[in-house]
Amino acid sequence: MSALTPLKRLFTDWFLGGMLLAVTLAWLFPDVGKHGGTLHAGSLINAGVFLVFFLHGINLSTEQIRKGLGNWRLHVMVQVFTFAIFPLFWLAANKLLGGQVPPALMLGFFYLCALPSTISSSVALTGSAGGNVPAAILNASLSSLLGVFLTPWLISLVADANGGIDLGQTLLDLSLLLLLPLMLGQALRPLWGRFFARYKRYTGIFDKLVILLLVFASFSDSVAGGVWQQQGPETLVAAFAGCALLLALMLWLTTRSARGLGFNHEDEIAAVFCATKKSLAAGAPMAAIIFGASPVLGLILLPIMLYHQMQLIVCAVMAERYSLRGRALAASAA
Template sequence: MQALKHLKRVVTDWFLLGMFLATLLAYFFPGFGASGGSMHAEVVINAGVFVVFFMHGINLSGEQIRHGLKNTRLHVMVQVFTFVVFPLIWLACDKLFGHFVSPTLMLGFFYLCALPSTISSSVALTGSAFGNVPAAILNASLSSVLGIFITPWLVSLVVGTGSGGIDLGKTLLDLCAMLLLPLVLGQLLRPLLGKFFARYKRYTNVIDKVVILLLVYAAFCNSMVSGMWQQQGDSVLVTAFVGTAILLAVILVLTTRTAKALHFNHADEVAAVFCATKKSLAAGAPMAALIFGANPGLGLILLPIMIYHPLQLIVCSVIAESYSHRKKTQTLAEIEAQETVSAR
């Protein structure tokens, strides 16, 4: 019943429905949101991304991050899985199955693997499962900052730099200007504006999601205008879904077994599993626009992370419920044992 409750919550989430609507609108009205279209997507989205990361900086608590600094093994595990293990899994799959999959979709899978972890859902799920919340906040936040530099560098290793690839230097400067600068400004202004934004945090979360939807719409508009979706066919959707589902299953098994092999306690295991398996659509969509520019294949590149995002919420919500039940059972057993000892 709990699993069905989480599934219903995810299915009725307006943001996920919004992603479906954005792709549908791109199919019927591609010219409006494409580069050079009436929406002026480049200006609107750049302004929106700057505002979103400024608000992330405002809402990021330095004190909570400092509380999570203690467990070095946990931090190393999460960051290694996020930026090393994920890409290595892609490398193995590319060698085995790369010639069966569209090169652009394969790049999309790699982009998914190169992305940082997500902050909000990682922390929320860790808390609901009685995990180490300060460590989750630290790792997810650290991952987001590292991703500004590591993600484009990893992408450059696959697509190359210079002609036919990406201009790594320019891309890093653009990412710093559009993502890191507003994040730092938000942190600097947090003492003055933190309480105000905290009161209206639900509205800032809405702005965050609306900007992502605009990015998704613009990306799919460019893909439709270029004719890429017409060339790929429906099979690309099946391939993307199956590939992301297998990737999520593999990474969940690996992170869980690694946490147990390192003898993490319950709280640290929960934080490790949820932070090391998550990938951020909130960071991925704006970064893709800056890394790949007006690439007509951007919609296809974003497809794996768009599928992975709701999938990770559904599966990890069910896992969180299992962790929570296990912890409650363990706590009750400990209380009963203490009462038995006291009675003697």
């Protein structure tokens, strides 16, 4: 793969262009997408999120998950990084820099740190790098399920100092909107799994369209509430720099940890890619439920929007290097 390929992806990715368009439209027409606005985005988003997680459930291979059950050290490492190491890093950063970063942006960084791992990109990158795909499927899926409960609980620990959230109601809403359709999809998989498998490629497209609607609605609320008028370009610079630093540190820590635990080449790949990923697909709808129609929701979502693109570009480069290393190891063992 050419060194320019990740940059080419950055400029040709329709989803990135869609996010920029959604933000621009929110800036120009906030009354259309805001809570209670012309579009009634809240109802559309709820219906779209329910359908997305139903499709994820019906396409999720339980056989592949069972194959990945054995390597418990790998599973523990991924979940500890996802729900403990990331938030602990934020606590340290908040102690050092919390007073110099807008509170809503700092909360956005914590929200990023509290999110579960992705499923699709973690598995796809692990596969292209020659890693342990069943383990990646298990860990990414487990992370998504745990995130329904752990992410709002972690947010409640920080949000308590800022008015708090209704944790019980939030967990109920998340279970009905995310967990219920996922379980329903799994239950119906034996009957309809083959039918939906024919159209699996469209699930990712629909998933991204729902996220774009969420971004439009969130930024519409922020623009209508005057949040962005209060922020300068230094806010965007701080968000970009913070995401870059966080990704670089976590990639280094997970790589060192995997090798320190004696993982083989395939398990190291799965551990690094699953433990450093953060899910925009789960993060956007969860934010709408956890934070409601908060005028600062656009600012809270900014870190995960930036981190999402960074992790795809950087990990695509890493996947190619891991693949070359795997071929070299196979050749030397032959």
